[in-house]
Amino acid sequence: MLEGRAPKGQLGHYPLERLKRVDKPTTYVGPNAQRVSERQAGFIKASLGEYGPRLQAEAARFISKEPVGASLTKMIQDLGSLSPVDVYPKAAPIPQDLAAQSRHIKALGYFLRADCIGICELPQYAVYTEDREGRPVELDHKYAIVFLIDQGWRTFNGGLGSDWISGAQSMKSYSTGGFMATVMANYIRRLGYEAKPHFSDHYKVLMPPLVLMSGLGEMSRFGNTVLNPFLGPRFKASAVTTNLPLEPDKPIDFGLQHYCKVCKKCARECPSQAISHSDEMIVHNDHETYELDVEACTRMRVGNPAGSSCGRCIKVCPWNKPYEGIHKLVEWTLERASLSHRFSVWMDDLLGYGRQNIEDKWWYDLEEIEGIFQVPEKVGAVVKSSPLAQKKEVLAVEEDDSE
Ligand code: SF4
Ligand code: SF4
Numbered sequence: 538m539l540e541g542r543a544p545k546g547q548l549g550h551y552p553l554e555r556l557k558r559v560d561k562p563t564t565y566v567g568p569n570a571q572r573v574s575e576r577q578a579g580f581i582k583a584s585l586g587e588y589g590p591r592l593q594a595e596a597a598r599f600i601s602k603e604p605v606g607a608s609l610t611k612m613i614q615d616l617g618s619l620s621p622v623d624v625y626p627k628a629a630p631i632p633q634d635l636a637a638q639s640r641h642i643k644a645l646g647y648f649l650r651a652d653c654i655g656i657c658e659l660p661q662y663a664v665y666t667e668d669r670e671g672r673p674v675e676l677d678h679k680y681a682i683v684f685l686i687d688q689g690w691r692t693f694n695g696g697l698g699s700d701w702i703s704g705a706q707s708m709k710s711y712s713t714g715g716f717m718a719t720v721m722a723n724y725i726r727r728l729g730y731e732a733k734p735h736f737s738d739h740y741k742v743l744m745p746p747l748v749l750m751s752g753l754g755e756m757s758r759f760g761n762t763v764l765n766p767f768l769g770p771r772f773k774a775s776a777v778t779t780n781l782p783l784e785p786d787k788p789i790d791f792g793l794q795h796y797c798k799v800c801k802k803c804a805r806e807c808p809s810q811a812i813s814h815s816d817e818m819i820v821h822n823d824h825e826t827y828e829l830d831v832e833a834c835t836r837m838r839v840g841n842p843a844g845s846s847c848g849r850c851i852k853v854c855p856w857n858k859p860y861e862g863i864h865k866l867v868e869w870t871l872e873r874a875s876l877s878h879r880f881s882v883w884m885d886d887l888l889g890y891g892r893q894n895i896e897d898k899w900w901y902d903l904e905e906i907e908g909i910f911q912v913p914e915k916v917g918a919v920v921k922s923s924p925l926a927q928k929k930e931v932l933a934v935e936e937d938d939s940e
Pocket of ligand 1: 811812834835838848849
């Protein structure tokens with residue numbers, strides 16, 4: 538007998554099912570958004586030499602100069618080289634109830650250890666015109682299944698957000714998401730439907746619109762980045778695009794737009810001052826976003842002399858908390874009481890969130906130089922200094938680039 542019904546109620550670790558759903562995202566997304574090339578991304582521009590020779594050289598090593606990041610990067614490369622299973626010639630006899638099918642797919646995602654999963658129709662503007670190698674992209678899949686993978690609160694708690702483990706935190710979520718998306722795409726192909734995994738160096742789609750439209754977050758102050766109510770900004774996303782018939786989720790509203798307007802903690806703490814302090818969003822490519830100095834952020838992440846990459850904005854965001862006890866209560870309050878937002882940011886500082894808790898630091902600070910891992914000269918020095926000194930330090934690195 539064909540069972541396969543997913544259980545009713547909450548499917549994963551977080552209660553996504555109880556979030557307030559809305560017909561449209563809480564920020565404007567217009568009808569004239571255009572597809573973009575992946576080669577416009579800051580990391581790709583750096584690797585193509587558009588930010589100078591030093592950044593171009595660093596782009597090839599900024600994650601793999603640290604040994605955990607290097608090991609995870611190798612895993613991502615290997616996952617990307619796997620051949621997909623051929624689509625089976627006949628569709629398997631599975632139920633055609635779209636809601637049940639969607640719950641089944643989400644239950645599989647949680648079985649594979651995703652932290653949050655949503656489904657949306659694939660907007661064409663989210664499909665790249667060309668990938669990072671300059672190859673044209675065409676994708677006519679109707680749906681996207683979107684996974685969020687936690688980068689690990691404890692590791693963020695033990696670090697500065699811009700030190701030697703920072704790049705590995707991203708790569709951990711990218712590689713885990715790559716595993717999940719590859720397995721799920723091959724499962725769907727065995728059921729007789731087209732499916733393609735998207736992760737890390739192997740995206741053919743722009744992820745923020747998919748995270749937004751699949752009801753996994755709202756647009757945040759970090760430029761074109763979406764924030765989730767349970768993980769905050771502490772995740773990476775992967776996806777499977779497919780023609781398997783599914784029921785899309787709706788976007789969510791958990792009060793982030795007002796919160797980001799008053800908080801600005803990420804803008805205050807960003808070592809390169811790339812994040813806008815403005816009260817107003819801009820409209821870019823027919824969607825609302827806060828302005829981000831992509832070049833300044835890329836220079837910090839790729840060229841960081843005191844760590845591997847940067848995620849200082851993630852580390853200090855008040856939504857980056859473990860989802861337990863008092864934080865569930867705080868989250869409940871935040872969703873409902875916009876007057877308490879300013880108070881909650883003040884409390885966040887007062888309670889010391891955003892500082893390093895050395896008891897949670899489990900990794901070695903190591904940097905590969907000429908084929909040998911060594912103790913690096915600087916460890917998180919950029920963020921230990923004052924905001925003005927941070928800015929000067931980053932600018933000093935930028936001046937080196939122009940030499
Ligand atoms: Fe975030 Fe670091 Fe980029 Fe600033 S430089 S936006 S803190 S990743
Ligand atoms: Fe929004 Fe504050 Fe988080 Fe920045 S730190 S994304 S302003 S909530």
